[in-house]
Amino acid sequence: MRAAVGFRLRLALFFVATLVTVQLVTAALVYGVTRRALVTEGERQLAVNAQAFVAQMDDLSARVAGNVEVMALDYALRSAIAERDHGTVFSVLRNHGRRVGASRMQLVGLDGVVEVDTADVRASGQRFAFPDLAEHAFDRRTAAVVSLQAKAYWVVVVPIYAPQPVGLVVVYVPLDDALLAHLRELSALPGDIELAVRPGVSGWVAAAQGLKHAGLVASLAGQALPMRPAVRSIKGREYLVLAQPLSQARSSAPVVAVLGYSLGDALRPFRAVVIAWAILLGLGLAVGLIGAWLTARSVSRPVESLAGAARRIEAGDYRALPRLDRRDELGQLAAAFAAMADAVRQREEHIRQQALHDQVTDLPNRVAAEAAIDRARDAGTTHGALLMVGLTRAPDIIKTMGHSLYDRLMREVGARVGRVAASAQLARATDTQFVAWLPGADRTEAVASALRILDALNAPYVEADVSIDTLPALGIAMYPEDGTMASVLLRHGEVAQFAATGSTRPLAFYDAATDPHRTERLSLMGELREALDHDRLVLHYQPKLALASRRVDGVEALVRWHHPRRGMVPPQDFIGMAEDTGNIQRLTRWALAAGIAQASRWHARGLELKVAVNLSARDLGEAELPLRIGRLLSIHGLPPGQLTVEITERAVIGEPETAMRVLKGLADLGVGIAVDDFGVGQSAFAYLRHLPVSELKIDQTFVRHLARDANDQTIVRSIVELGHRLGFQVTAEGVEDRGALEQLAAIGCDHAQGFFIARPLPAAELAGFSFERAGIA
Template structure:
């Protein structure tokens, strides 16, 4: 889009020929050099800039082209006049063109730089001001012999003579200010422009000094100085059209601190020199303004540094807990690991158990306060040199220095113990479990990314094994990849209805009469076939899908109960609920609505909960269970005897049924102590008005023994394994609800 290459080459060729001619020039006028080489060399830059302005339709370039043309016109008048005379009067008509160059080129620079003003920071603008003032103060001192001619009431000729150094002063000051602007100072085209202005002004100042000392004569290489400056300015105009205005603007890049620093030193130097020798008052004023501007710039820089430091701190700090965040860990951990020089370290990844359920059920404000208390307890367990960070959500990372596997396991136990004590939030006592995955440096990973990946795999193994902490082993790798794949498939399964329910009957332990059924979830997996809940419940918890699973199970169970009722086979369906259900105050109302939608009585549903699910907040669990019971929904404690504080639960919680865990039942016929525990628990439950159900009945002897102990109901493979609804219907057709089981 810029000028044709031949025109640019022609401009440089004329400059080279003109300079070569001046080297052989004498003191007299030389038509070949001064006229036939000098004038084309002066007009070529104007032609290049004019064509660039025409093609770019740019006002800044148009003004610059007019400035170059004005100077070339002045040179034409000057040289052609000398052809017929040994000297010219001063001032002459040539000075009109020369003087017009300055306002036109400065106007072009103003139009060029004006759009940049809105994109430049205040600090950059101040840098430009400091640079301009500092340069001007020095130049006033240097040009003071020339400027002194303006004292008093100068004549017109004197005013014209003084105008040149004053305008050169402005041009050089503007150039110094441009040098402080990032992008202009570092970009190729910006450097060409500033160099052109400097060369032109330097030639002008040198000419003025030689004229003052009466040492100037026509035909020296100095005469090519103006033309060289004009050629550089024209080259900038050509690059402007070729690269575009955006490429010539202030771009992101390195700041140019040298300009304000040098300018400040220059201003200070002028003031110091002024204490010993007389300097112009204008120079003193400009130097003082330079130092004042530099002081403002320093104050602004200090405020920027404070702001940047705070922004950097905030970018590395978790807003909620005040701990370092993931970014800080990624920034600091590599340096810490390198400094260890192979000394053993442990990387621990901690994940709160069932946090998402608590967060969703009680609200994010409670979840946030819970995380704050968790972070405070974790921090108290660590040494001053250990790194801790919150990675996001309920995940925390710890880098334990100078520690082997045993020290890592001991720390994991301390962290888990610190979090095992209940936390009180909004009057609710919550107990947070945590799973810890451990990866060892350097044998299991020499960089943070590897350690984090392996610790994450180990953390999941800790969850699945229910050990609470696990050190990464090589065989864990394939398990981790499969877990991620299964988690994604589980989300799809919940959305596309791949989860189904199987049902297992609960019968009278003496008569065999069916009293109800328990709904047990299964995953009809496309690759692995039918999966029992033990294969995916931890994935449900990890993915924050427990509430979705609860809704799915309740919907399927109540739909099936409604279907059986339409067939004249009403029965109670028991469904298991997760921990999040027992901190969800809206659960009783939601279940009541689901029953009404299906025209089912409240007796059609029984909810089963396990002891450990009630650990987070017993008071809140009691209120919710009381609400369910008040609506007519029965409540059972599942897997009784495997959790904690069982007797306290029997005393405090509103429950209707107690289900003995199969671990007692399978050993009852051969272990007198187990049998005694079963018998005494049945008696205790009956004394509290509870129905007792024995799980895991595998043979007829166990069923008979339970009947003798007074157990109310039983379920297990001896009666019927969990089956789909169709198979259960077939079983009902063989053994109607009131007919009892066949004799063994």
């Protein structure tokens, strides 16, 4: 029921959301178009209002000037001016100023000096503030808007004749709030109007604000006044604002009329439309919600029935679905659902067969084998044997004969193993391996079964005129000794099978000590990094005996690791893994630094011992290696000739160009270069003539039995002669008896190294040895 309600709700929400979206988009479009039209009309209306306001100001100027001109014809005034009767003039000007609405009247002499001022008696004797208005007053009537003390005035200047010009009457009509409101009413301006003056550089200030006091000028403080209609935000409301310059005296601060038109007031008539739209939206939402709910209800019941059937299918119940007696899409869906359930059942059976069986041999696969082993364990089986059978030549057979023949071969191999190991649970583990699980078998029974399987597979596979030897190899892992989990037992069986593949005997038991993948070896790498970080490694030095003088004049530095829990870790347990994981370069850097430092200490004590340090293939790929070694030699003050680096032929073959550059850089430093394990590489002579080598080290396989093996003597003699002809020193490794030592001396070998001379020693013991054993005979 919860699913049905959820579907109904989602459907209803979809319809409602669609309706709301359409309505909101429509409203936004209508609002945008309406607002744009109102703004355009407001801009036009604002420009018209500005012109009307200017016309009202001009009309005011004409009326005031007319009254003043009538006053100028007054005989008593002209006589008083001519007789300089300032008291009479003051009285006449004040009375007349009251009649014309002036707050200030002035009489200005022909010399531009104020003679009478009705507002400020102290102004008498001062220069007229707006001389540019007085310049043309006798030619024509002059009037302009001026700014005095941050207030705006309409100034009219009229000449006085008696009958010659005797002075100028200046009328100051204040452009204050009351006058501004009066002009606004006369011109029927629909918006707000204010006057702004700019007395200095500080910005515009309001000189008059009309009746509404919208604060247009104050709200635009710090902004440029718009000389063309523009939208501005004032007190949280949007206004169309226009600044109209007024005619003014040149000597006055600027005065402008700022007109504002509220967009909110313009949009007020549309509120009824918005309310009507909101009502329609609410009704539409209600109708849409009811319709969506009814539609979802008609769909939810058959959907619930199908959902119940789907849950039965999920649980593995493929019974026939209930059929819907309807011909619409839901009826078609129910029919298709029933067909799908039947198809899923058939495919599931097929997939189950494929998931647990090999497609080529039809034997159980690795997954099935693991399940069988785990079932035997859970059933209480106490012991058993797992036999992993592999074909050594499988890759060659595939490459040569193709996959079709190989598949037929695998079917034959499975059949042979099944015939000779009938009691075993047989499975195909990989493309090249079969596994036979023998629950309850001991080691003797496991070996007997393994030998029967090997005998059966040793017979060649014959098809037409083709005869194929499979060369089987078989590994055995015992349960529970080699693992209690099926996956572990299979993995150990594979390790044993790989071990048998690489040995002369095609049968091997799992040996944890030789398992290259055991977890202890993997954890060893992390512990090696920690040992490098905390300086827990040491170098031991194996002496090199100069056969001519029978004195020790060199050593080979060999890494030793005293593990706090494992004790002494053999180099073969971590050197190879360090190379595989990339830690070998850190190990080499540490060995170089430690070896050079020790050689420097010996050198300072007068003990001249050349120290040899081994380099890996990764080290020869580091172009900065010569610089690194050069810095170490310089830091410790060791002559470069006291250091030798040992390389193998395989290390050079990996990246020959980079290796050649690195070796040349080391040779240019004066560092000796020795080729280690010489004679066992695949390209020794091909690369030898190109390497800047100073020494060859004969591999110990040719030296260990030198005293009694004539072939080894011939090989060693040839290498020594070759090295001497090329100008190289020759060192023989692996000297384990006096006979080998004497043979090397007789052949003419330069140095010998091996356990007969000395095992690798700590630095503290080596100094004493070098003097005690100096005369080996």
